[in-house]
Every structure is written in structure tokens, then in C-alpha cells.
Amino acid sequence: MLAPSMQALVAEHKDVRFAKIVPGKDLVTGTLGVQKEITTIKRPEGSVPSATTGAEVIFQGYAQEAKSSMSESPSSVEQQELALWELCSLLFDPVGLTCQIYKLDMPQHLIAKYTPQLQLDAFKAFWAKQVATMVDDGLKRAKTAEEKALLLLTKNDVAGACDVLVAAKDFRLATLVAQLPGSQTTRGMMKGQIEAWRKRRDWSEMSDAVRALYCILAGELCVVLGQTGAAEDRVAEFCISDKFGLSWQQSLALRVYFGGHAMLQDAINAYCADLKADERESHPAPFWVQEMEHAHFEDEDTAMGLLRLFAKVAPVSELFEPVIVSSSSVNSKLAWQFASTLQARKLVTLSDESMAKLTLEYATELEAASELVESAWVLLHLKNSAVRQQAVTRLLERNAGKITDPHIEGGNFDRLVNELQVPRSMVFAAKALYAQTTDDLYAQAYWLLQAAHFEEAHDVLCTSVGPQAVIEQDYAALANLVPQFPRRKPAGWEQGGQVYSEFVRLVTMRSAERYGDEGEKVLRLLKRSLAGIEGRQGRETPIEQRVAVIEMKRYAEELGRELSADSGMRGADAKKMDASSYGLGSRMLGDYRRALGVVA
Numbered sequence: 001m002l003a004p005s006m007q008a009l010v011a012e013h014k015d016v017r018f019a020k021i022v023p024g025k026d027l028v029t030g031t032l033g034v035q036k037e038i039t040t041i042k043r044p045e046g047s048v049p050s051a052t053t054g055a056e057v058i059f060q061g062y063a064q065e066a067k068s069s070m071s072e073s074p075s076s077v078e079q080q081e082l083a084l085w086e087l088c089s090l091l092f093d094p095v096g097l098t099c100q101i102y103k104l105d106m107p108q109h110l111i112a113k114y115t116p117q118l119q120l121d122a123f124k125a126f127w128a129k130q131v132a133t134m135v136d137d138g139l140k141r142a143k144t145a146e147e148k149a150l151l152l153l154t155k156n157d158v159a160g161a162c163d164v165l166v167a168a169k170d171f172r173l174a175t176l177v178a179q180l181p182g183s184q185t186t187r188g189m190m191k192g193q194i195e196a197w198r199k200r201r202d203w204s205e206m207s208d209a210v211r212a213l214y215c216i217l218a219g220e221l222c223v224v225l226g227q228t229g230a231a232e233d234r235v236a237e238f239c240i241s242d243k244f245g246l247s248w249q250q251s252l253a254l255r256v257y258f259g260g261h262a263m264l265q266d267a268i269n270a271y272c273a274d275l276k277a278d279e280r281e282s283h284p285a286p287f288w289v290q291e292m293e294h295a296h297f298e299d300e301d302t303a304m305g306l307l308r309l310f311a312k313v314a315p316v317s318e319l320f321e322p323v324i325v326s327s328s329s330v331n332s333k334l335a336w337q338f339a340s341t342l343q344a345r346k347l348v349t350l351s352d353e354s355m356a357k358l359t360l361e362y363a364t365e366l367e368a369a370s371e372l373v374e375s376a377w378v379l380l381h382l383k384n385s386a387v388r389q390q391a392v393t394r395l396l397e398r399n400a401g402k403i404t405d406p407h408i409e410g411g412n413f414d415r416l417v418n419e420l421q422v423p424r425s426m427v428f429a430a431k432a433l434y435a436q437t438t439d440d441l442y443a444q445a446y447w448l449l450q451a452a453h454f455e456e457a458h459d460v461l462c463t464s465v466g467p468q469a470v471i472e473q474d475y476a477a478l479a480n481l482v483p484q485f486p487r488r489k490p491a492g493w494e495q496g497g498q499v500y501s502e503f504v505r506l507v508t509m510r511s512a513e514r515y516g517d518e519g520e521k522v523l524r525l526l527k528r529s530l531a532g533i534e535g536r537q538g539r540e541t542p543i544e545q546r547v548a549v550i551e552m553k554r555y556a557e558e559l560g561r562e563l564s565a566d567s568g569m570r571g572a573d574a575k576k577m578d579a580s581s582y583g584l585g586s587r588m589l590g591d592y593r594r595a596l597g598v599v600a
Contacts, residue, residue, distance in 0.1 A: 026077065026078070026081075026331070026333065027331060027333050027362075027365055027366055027369050027371065027374075028333075028366070028369075028371055028374050029065075029066070029069060029333070030065040030066070030068070030069040031062045031065050031066055031081075031085070031337065032333070032337070032374065033065070034061050034062050034065050035053060035062075035337060035340065035341065036377070038053060038054040038056055038057060039051050039052065039053050039054065040052050040054060041380065041420065041421055043421045043423075044385070047385050047388075047389060048380070048385070048388055048389050048392050048393075048422065048423065048426070049380050049420060049421040049422065050380055050381075050382075050383075050385070050388065051377065051380035051381045052344075052381070053340045053341060053343070053344040053381075054344060055344050055345060055346070057341045057344050057345050058089075058093055058097070059085055059088035059089040059092060059093050059341070060089040060093055060097055060101065062085040062088070062089075062337075062341075063082065063085035063086045063088075063089050066078075066081055066082045066085050067082055070082065076287060076288065076327075077288075077326060077327060080287050080302075081326075081334055083130060083303065084302055084303060084306065084325075084334070084338075086126065087126070087303055087306050087307075088306060088341075089101070090119070090122055090123060090126055091119075091306060091307075091309075091310040092310070092345060092347060095111055095112075095115045095118050095119060096108065096111050098118065098119065098122045099111060099118060099122075101122070102121070102122040102125050102126070104118055104121055104122060106118060116262060116263040116264070116265075117262070119263075119264050120256070120261075120262070120263060120264045120267075123256060123264050124156055124256060124257060127156075127249070127252070127253055127256060128155045128156050128157075128253075130249055131154055131155045131247070131249045131250050131253055132155055134154075134247050134249065134250060135151050135152065135154055135155045135157075135250070138151045138244075138245065138246075139151055139152075141245075144168075144207065144209055145164050145165055145167065145168030145170065146165070146168075146170070146173070146207060146209035146210050146212075146213055147209045147244065148161075148164045149161035149162075149164045149165050149173075149177065149209075149213060150209055150212055150213055150216070150240075150244060151244070151246075151250075152164065153177075153180070153213075153216060153254070153257070153258070154246060154250035154251075154253045154254060155250075155253065156253070156257045158177065158178065158180050161177050162174045162177050162178045165177060173210065173213060173214075176190075176214075176217055177213065177217070179217075180216075180217070180257075180258055181257055181258050181260070182217065182219075182258070182260070183260075184260060186217075187217070187218050187219040187260060190214065190217045190218035190219075191218045191219075191220070193214075193218075194214055194215070194218055194220075194225075198225070198227050201227070201229060201233045203227045203235060204227050204232070204233050204234065204235040208224070208238065208243060209244070211224050211235075212224050212240050212243070212244070215240070216240075216254060216258055217258075219258065219259060219260050221240065221251075221254040221255055221258065221259060221270075221274075222239060222240065222241075222274040222277075222278060222281060223237055223238070223239055223240070223278065224237060224238055224239075224240060224243075225237050226238075238280075239278055239280035239281055240254070241280075241281055241282040242280040242281070242282070246282055247282060248282040248283060248284035248285070248301070248304065249284075249303075250282075251271065251281065251282045252267070252268070252271045252284075252307075255267040255268075255270045255271045255274075264310070264311075265310065265311040265312075268307050268308070268310070268311040268313065269311055269313055272308070272311070272313050272314065283300075284300045284301045284303075284304035285299070285300070285301060286299060286300070286301045286302070286324050286327070287301055287302075287303075287327070288327035299318055299321070299324050300318055300324075301324075302318070302319060302324060302325045302334075302338075305318050305319040306319065309342075309347060309348065316348060319335070319338050319339075319342070319348070320335045320336075320338060320339045320350065320354070320358055321335060322334075322335045322358075322361065325338065330365055330368075331365065332358060332361045332362035332365055333362060333365075335358060335362075336358050336359065336361075336362040336378070339355060339358055340381065343355070352383050352384065355381075355383070356382055356383070356384065356387065359378055359379065359381050359382055360379075360382075360391065362378050363375045363376075363378040363379045363391070363395070366378060367395060367398070367399065370402070372395070372399050372402060372403070372412050372416075373412050373415045373416060373419070373420065375395060376392055376395055376396075376416060376420055376422060377420055379391045379392050379395060380392070380420060392422065392426065393426060393429075393430070396416075396422075396426060396427060396429075396430035397430045397433050397434075399430075400430040400431050400433055400434030401434050401438075403416070403427060403430065403431055403434075406424075413427060424450070424451075425450075425451040425452055425453075426451075428447045428448075428450040428451035429447070429448070429451040429453060431443075431447040432444050432445075432446075432447035432448045432451060432453070432456075435447055441460060441464040441465050441468065442465050442477045442481065444460050444464075445457045445460040445461055445464075445465050445481055446481060446484070448460060449481075449484045449485065454485065454486060454489075454490045455490045455491065457485070457490075458485070458489075458490040458492065458493065458496060458497050461481065461482070461496070461497050461500060462492075462496040462497060462500070462545070463542065463545065464544075465477065465478060465481060466478060466497075466499075466500035466548060467542075467544040467545050467547065467548035468544065469500075469504070470500075470503070470547075470548040470551050470552060471544065471547055471548055471551065475504050475507055475508055478500060478504045479504050479508050482497065482500060482501045482504060485497060494529065494532065495529070495532050495533050495536060496533070498525075498529050499526070499529040499530060499533055499549075499552065502522055502525050502526040502529060503526055503552050503555075505522055506519065506522045506523060506526060506559070507555070509522075514559070515562075515563060519559075519563070520563060523556060523559060523560060523563070526552070526556050527556050527560075530549060530552060530553050530556065533549060534549060534553070537549065
């Protein structure tokens with residue numbers, strides 16, 4: 001979904017408009033928490049962690065969570081998600097659990113023996129609830145008692161259909177309907193009766209709804225045959241679902257309830273066969289498609305995809321198309337969860353490329369919704385370690401400004417490194433990059449040190465933090481940063497970091513120490529280091545670094561003269577030297593630029 005984010009740029013002939021993605025409201029729901037509970041996170045040596053959905057997936061847990069978290073006035077998307085998780089549970093969870101949910105009375109030791117019948121009975125109860133609203137809507141438009149009876153049969157309300165027919169004084173048809181679902185024998189007898197009516201030319205004397213009811217009694221649930229002959233005897237054939245505006249759910253329901261199938265798979269196969277053979281059969285369009293579009297919409301509803309998966313009758317790639325599953329091309333949550341859980345249960349097999357594409361799409365949506373931790377968690381499911389490493393690194397870098405500091409308990413930093421086991425160094429490196437973009441050079445060096453990127457931290461110290469501290473005479477940050485370098489110093493420390501280390505140590509000493517033996521020792525080291533760094537500088541050296549060296553050299557010379565002039569110099573004189581004799585500061589930087597021949 002796109003929404004305008006800025007005013008249009010108006011040109012002579014075209015307007016340029018900007019838009020941004022508006023994240024879905026239900027990208028993070030309770031069912032994601034259910035999946036986290038069965039997800040294993042492992043951290044291979046030298047790599048980012050990897051996440052794997054456990055094979056012990058129980059879909060009923062997803063269904064319960066989806067039901068408990070529904071709003072008071074649930075949207076069609078919420079209702080669809082709940083129905084899909086319940087359908088997954090019915091089709092793929094252990095049958096013993098299904099018996100408990102649908103209160104099917106069966107001794108434990110007989111469950112395995114009667115599994116197909118139990119699944120069929122549970123599906124009948126479940127499907128009746130799914131079509132109930134559709135039936136109620138159809139009843140408002142039905143004109144005859146027979147039409148109403150047919151609609152009631154699509155939710156397996158045989159008693160209701162009989163009541164309607166009795167009220168219309170159609171006792172014969174009511175008596176026959178009362179015998180549904182019937183048996184193979186009764187269905188065969190009704191087929192013979194229909195054939196006799198057609199031969200005697202009685203078939204055309206009945207209304208379309210009556211003929212449809214007799215065909216249902218005969219187990220003929222797709223096409224009602226016509227009759228040829230004289231004009232007064234002719235009647236056209238029709239498709240039941242097409243003629244009476246039945247949804248695909250209602251059409252499938254007729255096969256399940258009255259098709260005489262012993263297993264749910266057989267009823268699904270029968271519907272799929274009719275769907276393929278007769279284009280008039282109700283197409284299982286996605287739940288969000290408007291009625292007028294059904295006839296020309298090729299994609300199928302996700303529930304139909306799950307049924308095909310269960311019956312093993314066709315590919316099920318549409319199960320993982322976000323726009324089909326959730327009605328939105330920028331809400332991949334449910335499609336991604338289906339892909340993850342069904343693969344974990346070994347019910348489907350997706351290529352690594354397809355799964356990676358879906359994972360990246362969902363993670364991007366979560367990132368757009370400012371769900372940083374959840375986005376990282378999803379990315380951990382990428383199988384390719386190199387792709388996973390790059391994806392998580394880029395995610396952290398793009399959102400480094402939103403990462404909390406480590407000391408904040410329960411912040412996203414804490415969740416990233418503890419809950420997801422993301423290496424601390426990766427998070428610190430991202431924060432260092434963000435500090436660089438905001439010109440917070442001290443923070444950049446600090447986070448680089450935390451990330452153990454000592455060479456890079458040393459470069460920032462020598463090129464930015466150190467010179468800036470010297471010129472501005474602000475030593476607190478420098479004094480805090482230098483001791484954090486490890487005992488084993490990075491390459492070039494003697495001509496770089498060591499200079500600032502000795503200088504800040506000398507400047508921050510107490511006067512008594514500075515003018516004592518310790519001060520003289522550090523001063524000798526500083527002069528030696530400054531001589532080495534001066535020899536390596538040239539005109540290509542940045543002006544700030546050259547100014548800093550000049551400042552440190554001036555201070556060293558002043559201090560050296562003081563130490564050699566009068567060994568008794570202490571207290572007020574020393575403070576006076578500190579305050580006035582040392583440092584030209586930032587106000588003198590322009591003079592230095594001119595003195596060195598640099599145009600300010």
C-alpha cells in the first residue's frame with residue numbers, strides 16, 4: 001500500500017510525486033510469538049546466528065493465538081487468518097487433537113483405525129461454520145422454498161431444509177431430503193428415477209430448484225442434465241453452483257456432505273475434477289476478490305490451496321503469494337509463516353531462492369514498520385550464511401540510529417544480542433557507522449573499539465578525535481578514549497595514538513606530578529613521539545593534524561623550559577602557565593592556516 005509523503009514537484013509538463021510504503025497493521029501478531037517458541041537459534045563460529053523452525057509444529061496453537069488476539073469487530077483479514085490456521089490444524093495436526101477440539105467421541109485405541117472418518121466428520125462441522133454467513137445472505141435473496149432448502153443443504157442443515165419444504169407443503173421432497181446423506185443404494189435409485197422422468201418428459205415440468213434437489217439426492221452435485229424434444233418438453237442443463245450463485249465453499253460443501261465419499265481427500269478430488277471439467281463451476285477465488293471478478297480471476301483462495309495440499313492434487317505455490325494470502329502485496333507475514341511451518345512439517349518443499357525472496361520481503365516490511373528486532377529474527381532464517389550475514393549487517397547499518405545503548409535493559413540492543421544472539425561486534429560496528437554519518441567522531445571511535453575494530457578506531461583517533469581535542473583544549477573525551485585501546489596496540493601506534501596518549505596523560509596530571517620525575521619521563525616520551533610524527537608529515541597531511549602537532553610541540557617546549565629554569569616552580573606559577581602560556585586553541589586555527597600557507 002502506498003501513501004503520499006510529500007507535495008508534488010510541478011514541472012512544465014509533468015508532476016513528480018513521492019510516495020512511501022504504509023506498513024500493514026498486522027505484521028507482528030501473537031502467532032509470530034507462537035512460532036518463536038518452536039524456533040531454534042544457533043550461532044556458528046565466526047558467523048551470524050541461523051534460525052530454524054522446529055518440526056514439532058502444532059497448528060492448533062496458532063489458531064488459539066489468532067482467536068484470542070482478534071479485535072471485537074474483526075476484519076475479513078483477521079477472520080481469514082483464523083480460518084486458515086484452524087483448517088491447517090484440522091488437516092495436519094494429530095487426529096487425537098482434532099477429536100478433542102470437535103468433541104468426536106472415539107476411544108483412543110481406535111483413533112488410528114478411523115482417522116479418515118474422523119477427519120471427514122471434523123471437516124463437516126468446521127466447514128458448516130465457514131459457509132453459514134454465505135447461506136444466510138443467500139436466503140435473503142431466495143424466492144422459493146426449494147431454493148432456500150438447497151442453500152440450507154450447503155451448510156448441512158438437513159432438518160432446516162425439511163422444515164422449509166414442509167412449510168411449502170412439498171411433503172414428498174421433504175421426505176426424500178430427510179434421508180440425506182443417503183447411501184449408495186438410495187443414490188442409485190434416485191439416478192434411475194431421474195432418468196425415468198427424462199424419458200417420460202416429466203423432467204421439464206419441474207422447477208430448476210426442484211431438479212437440483214433431486215440431483216443432490218442422486219449424488220450429482222455439479223451439472224443438472226437438460227432434456228431435448230419438442231419445444232414444450234425442452235429444458236436446458238445448468239451447473240448448480242452457477243445457477244444459484246453458490247460460492248466455491250458451498251459447492252465443495254455439497255461434495256463433502258452428500259457426495260458419498262468415505263474420505264475428505266475424495267470429496268476434494270471430486271470438486272477439483274468438476275472445477276477442471278466445467279468452467280461454470282464456482283472458482284475458488286481469494287477471499288478479498290469482489291464477486292463480479294470471480295469468473296475471470298485465475299488465482300485460488302489460500303484455503304483451497306491447503307485443501308489441494310492435503311489431497312495432493314495440484315501444486316500449491318499460491319499458498320506463499322502475499323497478495324493472495326493476505327490481500328496485500330506488502331504484508332507477507334502469513335505467507336512467510338505458512339512457508340516456514342509447512343516446510344518444517346515436510347508438507348511442502350520450496351527452493352532456497354523462493355524462500356529467501358519471501359523472507360527478505362517480510363523482513364523489509366517489518367523494517368518499514370520500525371520492527372527492527374523482528375526483522376532481524378526473520379532474516380536469521382535465510383539459509384545461505386553469506387546472504388544472511390550481509391542482510392543482517394545492512395539491516396543494522398540502516399537502523400543504527402534506532403539501536404539503544406547497551407545499558408538500557410530490555411532495549412533493542414539487549415534483545416538483539418541476547419534474544420537473537422547477534423554478535424555484539426556487529427551491532428557496535430553499525431552504531432559506529434551511524435556516529436560517522438552524524439559527525440560524532442568520539443562516538444565513532446568508541447563504538448569501533450567496542451566492536452574490536454582497533455585499526456579503524458586508531459585511524460579515527462589520529463585523524464579526528466585527537467586533533468580536535470588538542471585544538472579545542474577539551475581533553476575529557478580523549479582521556480576516556482585512549483585507555484580503552486587494548487594492551488596489544490594497533491599498527492602505527494608509536495607514530496599516532498601514542499602521541500595523544502602521552503600528551504593527554506601529561507596535560508591531565510596533577511601539577512606536583514607534572515613537575516616531578518614522572519612528568520619529565522612522560523615529556524621525554526612525548527618529544528620523541530612528536531619528532532617521529534613530524535618527520536612523516538607533509539603538505540598532504542590535513543591541516544587539523546598539523547595544527548595539533550604544533551600545539552603539542554609548543555606545549556612540550558614550554559613545559560621543558562619551565563622544568564629546566566627553576567625546579568622550585570610550583571602551584572600558582574604552574575597554573576598560570578597552564579592557563580596562558582599553553583595553547584592557541586581553536587581561535588588561532590586561522591592564523592595557523594595562513595602561517596602554513598593554507599587558504600582559510
